[in-house]
Amino acid sequence: MASDHDTDRRAARVTAPSTATQARDTLRDAILRGEYLPGERLVEAQLCERLEASRFNVRAALQDLAAEGLVEVQRNRGAHVRKVSMAEAVEITEVRMVVEGLIAARAAERVEPDQATELDEIGVLMRRAVEAGEYRRYSDLNVRLHALIRQIAEHRTADRIVETLRGQLVRHQYMLSLLPGRPQTSLPQHERIIAAIRDHDPKAAEGAMREHIASVIEALRGMDHFGPA
Amino acid sequence: MASDHDTDRRAARVTAPSTATQARDTLRDAILRGEYLPGERLVEAQLCERLEASRFNVRAALQDLAAEGLVEVQRNRGAHVRKVSMAEAVEITEVRMVVEGLIAARAAERVEPDQATELDEIGVLMRRAVEAGEYRRYSDLNVRLHALIRQIAEHRTADRIVETLRGQLVRHQYMLSLLPGRPQTSLPQHERIIAAIRDHDPKAAEGAMREHIASVIEALRGMDHFGPA
DNA sequence: GCGCCGATGATTGTTGACAATCCTGTGAGC
DNA sequence: GCTCACAGGATTGTCAACAATCATCGGCGC
Numbered sequence: 001m002a003s004d005h006d007t008d009r010r011a012a013r014v015t016a017p018s019t020a021t022q023a024r025d026t027l028r029d030a031i032l033r034g035e036y037l038p039g040e041r042l043v044e045a046q047l048c049e050r051l052e053a054s055r056f057n058v059r060a061a062l063q064d065l066a067a068e069g070l071v072e073v074q075r076n077r078g079a080h081v082r083k084v085s086m087a088e089a090v091e092i093t094e095v096r097m098v099v100e101g102l103i104a105a106r107a108a109e110r111v112e113p114d115q116a117t118e119l120d121e122i123g124v125l126m127r128r129a130v131e132a133g134e135y136r137r138y139s140d141l142n143v144r145l146h147a148l149i150r151q152i153a154e155h156r157t158a159d160r161i162v163e164t165l166r167g168q169l170v171r172h173q174y175m176l177s178l179l180p181g182r183p184q185t186s187l188p189q190h191e192r193i194i195a196a197i198r199d200h201d202p203k204a205a206e207g208a209m210r211e212h213i214a215s216v217i218e219a220l221r222g223m224d225h226f227g228p229a
Numbered sequence: 230m231a232s233d234h235d236t237d238r239r240a241a242r243v244t245a246p247s248t249a250t251q252a253r254d255t256l257r258d259a260i261l262r263g264e265y266l267p268g269e270r271l272v273e274a275q276l277c278e279r280l281e282a283s284r285f286n287v288r289a290a291l292q293d294l295a296a297e298g299l300v301e302v303q304r305n306r307g308a309h310v311r312k313v314s315m316a317e318a319v320e321i322t323e324v325r326m327v328v329e330g331l332i333a334a335r336a337a338e339r340v341e342p343d344q345a346t347e348l349d350e351i352g353v354l355m356r357r358a359v360e361a362g363e364y365r366r367y368s369d370l371n372v373r374l375h376a377l378i379r380q381i382a383e384h385r386t387a388d389r390i391v392e393t394l395r396g397q398l399v400r401h402q403y404m405l406s407l408l409p410g411r412p413q414t415s416l417p418q419h420e421r422i423i424a425a426i427r428d429h430d431p432k433a434a435e436g437a438m439r440e441h442i443a444s445v446i447e448a449l450r451g452m453d454h455f456g457p458a
Numbered sequence: 459g460c461g462c463c464g465a466t467g468a469t470t471g472t473t474g475a476c477a478a479t480c481c482t483g484t485g486a487g488c
Numbered sequence: 489g490c491t492c493a494c495a496g497g498a499t500t501g502t503c504a505a506c507a508a509t510c511a512t513c514g515g516c517g518c
Binding site: 247248249283284285286304305306307 | 501502503504508509510
Binding site: 272273274284288304305306307 | 468469470471
């Protein structure tokens with residue numbers, strides 16, 4: 001997580017990525033892209049082959065991912081991909097709501113003119129994507145928007161937490177994006193967030209972001225009644 | 230972190246604490262009580278004696294604490310107690326502000342009559358402690374108040390995060406409590422938080438909590454000018 | 459005297475083997 | 489047929505030794 005951004009400072013000393021780190025990142029990607037399903041057992045010996053790493057490093061990777069909340073290890077029983085219940089997903093998103101609210105507020109305080117321009121551009125592209133029915137593209141833009149806001153805010157502590165939380169519910173989030181009518185709901189919310197940040201209005205930015213994520217929580221709660229997976 | 234509370238569910242299966250877990254908890258306590266100073270190097274061999282554990286388990290403990298943000302490990306260079314700058318301390322407290330705000334709001338939604346009574350009791354004791362100049366006692370009550378609120382809220386995700394963040398700045402928090410005039414400032418804030426939760430007013434509870442922690446941030450920023458240590 | 463370079467000790471990274479534990483399937487007893 | 493106990497295999501937990509790397513210090517040339 002933090003190590004993803006380690007390169008930006010002290011670029012001189014590159015310190016080889018270390019096998020354990022590589023194994024960790026590879027495994028994280030695999031879980032996040034759904035190659036291992038929630039609840040699935042992660043056998044160390046198998047991971048050794050898959051990741052081309054020694055058991056020692058596999059173990060270290062599993063321990064790290066456990067700390068991130070992606071896997072769960074039980075003594076003498078091995079590691080499983082963590083299965084987050086709908087109730088947990090709601091809790092996680094609640095925390096994300098307030099922390100991303102903080103990030104949005106800070107972005108509104110710090111935004112520079114060229115960043116504001118980029119925000120507006122994303123907003124325009126989003127509207128076009130929705131009007132054209134290109135939901136996949138809209139989803140990509142959504143990711144890009146949130147990333148840009150975090151970049152503007154420069155709040156490393158909040159960043160780390162949001163990243164961790166987001167990882168824990170990729171699966172749910174994927175299901176969410178399939179909900180019909182979601183873009184029509186979220187587009188105006190995104191536009192309000194963009195406007196507030198552009199106008200240097202922290203309170204409005206926080207409020208808009210919270211409202212946006214609150215509606216995600218509502219959608220999650222709605223999904224619960226159909227398929228709790 | 231989570232394992233501290235693991236006993237509450239599935240109490241039947243006790244699963245021995247495991248050497249690694251014990252080592253981790255012991256070392257965390259040692260760091261938190263200041264036996265190792267920020268920036269101090271943690272040599273594996275020394276920790277083996279101190280914790281009466283093998284190097285294998287010491288390593289696992291260090292890795293865990295690194296994930297918690299208490300120590301920092303550099304490849305081939307060993308582990309140090311993490312030194313959090315004042316800027317980071319402010320960031321961390323900002324996140325704590327919004328997450329504890331969420332917790333307070335939820336506590337206001339869920340509080341039961343007997344819990345409300347306990348809150349009020351703590352409020353009374355706090356006022357008495359301040360009036361009597363018993364600041365150490367006031368500080369203990371402060372901890373108890375925040376813990377009770379979290380217990381009422383029952384928000385495990387938020388709990389975990391707050392606990393992690395709090396651990397990262399025990400040192401700063403300790404310095405804070407020494408600031409003269411702090412109790413006079415924080416007492417009315419605490420009383421407002423208690424009143425809002427007791428009255429089932431989530432918005433007011435969140436606002437009061439945020440205001441309270443915002444003033445902690447101000448105090449932190451003020452400290453910066455004296456001893457950045 | 460000053461700075462560079464290589465040896466030396468200290469410390470961490472990694473491995474493979476062994477021990478402890480759990481899960482599975484088989485068979486005896488009821 | 490069903491339950492229980494008990495191997496046997498699979499998987500994880502732990503260790504001690506070895507390899508790689510880093511920090512320190514002394515010597516050499518300038």
